[in-house]
Amino acid sequence: MTAASAAFEQDGPGVSLDDIARRAGVGIATLYRRFGTREDLVKAVAEHVFAAEIATAIVEDGPDPWTDIVATITRTVDAFAAHPVLVSLAREHAVMGMDTMASYRAAVERVLVRARDAGVVRADLQAADLKAVVVMGLAIAHHTDCGTGSRSRHLTLLIDGLRPTGVPLPGA
Template sequence: MTSATGAGPARPLRADAARNHRRLVEAAATAFESDGPDVALEEIARRAGVGVATLYRRFRTRDQLVRAVLEAVFAAEIEPTAAAGDGDPWTDLAGSLSRAVEAIAARRTILTLAREAGVFDVESVQRYGRTLNRLLDRARDAGAVRPELSPRDLSAVLVMALAVAEGAEGTPDATGADRRRYVALLLDGLRPGHPPLPTPSDL
C-alpha cells in the first residue's frame, strides 16, 4: 500500500501525526458528503480540530486527501460487504451485492471525486474483487447462478443498480426502497433458468 500522499511505501506515523491523519480523513469524508465536493480545505481542517497548516503537512494537494479518504472508506465500508461467507451460496452473493450498492450509494460524492482525480487504489479494488469472485465461484459451483456468469458481469450489475437508483439527470435520487427493488430485479437476472447470455465482446 502506498502512503496517503502517494509518495511511496507508507512509513509509521508518530502517535500525534497518526491522530491528526485520522481526524482529517474522517472530517473530510463527512464534509465531502454533507457540503459537496468543493468544500474548502480550511473547513475540513476546522472540523478536524487542527490548523490548515497541519492539513497541508499531511496532504500536499487536495487529490492526496481525496485518495486517503477513498482508501479509508473503501477499507471500512465497501470491502467488508464482500466478506466471504459459509452460508447459502446464493444468499451470500446476493447479500454482498446488495450491501455494496447501499455502501456505494452512501458515498457517491467521494467516489466521484476519486474517479475524477484518478486516485482509485488498485490494490484495494483488486482485493475486493478477489473476495467477490470467491462468492461467485461458490454460487456457480452450487448451481445457484447462471454458469456463464463472470466477475465482469457482477461489476456491471453494481454499475447498473447505481445508475438506475440515481435516476435521470434532474430527478430526485432513488430512495433505499427503490434501490432494493432495482437490485432485486437485477439479481433475478443472475439466476439460472434464463436464456444464455451473449458472449462478451472481448472473448
C-alpha cells in the same frame, strides 16, 4: 478521514481544505503536512472509505452462496450510494490503489465462484458482470425517486437476472 468524508458529502466536491481542517479540529498546516495536496487527501479518504465500508461489504462463507452473493451486491451498492460525491471524486482523480482494488476483486471472484459451483447463479456469469450489476444498482440508487422500497424492489429484479436460466448470455 471521517471529517473529510463528511465534508465532501455534505458540502460537495468543492469544499475548501480550510473547512475540512476546521471540521477535523486541526490547522490547515497540519492537513497539508499530512496529505500534501487536495488530490492526496481525496485519495486517502477514498481508500479509507473503500477499506472501511466497501471492502467489508463482501459476504463470504455464509451457509447459502446465493444469500452471500445477493448480500455482497446489495451491501456494495448501499456502501457506494452512501458516498456519491466521494465516488465521483475518486473516479475523477483515478485514486483507488491497485492493491485495494485487487483484493476486493479477488474476494468478489471467490463469492462468485462459490455461487457458480453451487449452481445458484448462471454458469456463464463473470466478475465483470457483477461489476456491471453494481453500476446498474448505483444508477437505480441515484435515480429512483420512489423511495428506498422501490430501490430495493428494482435491485431485486436486477439481481434475479443472475439466476440460472439455461439461456446463454450473448458474447459468453
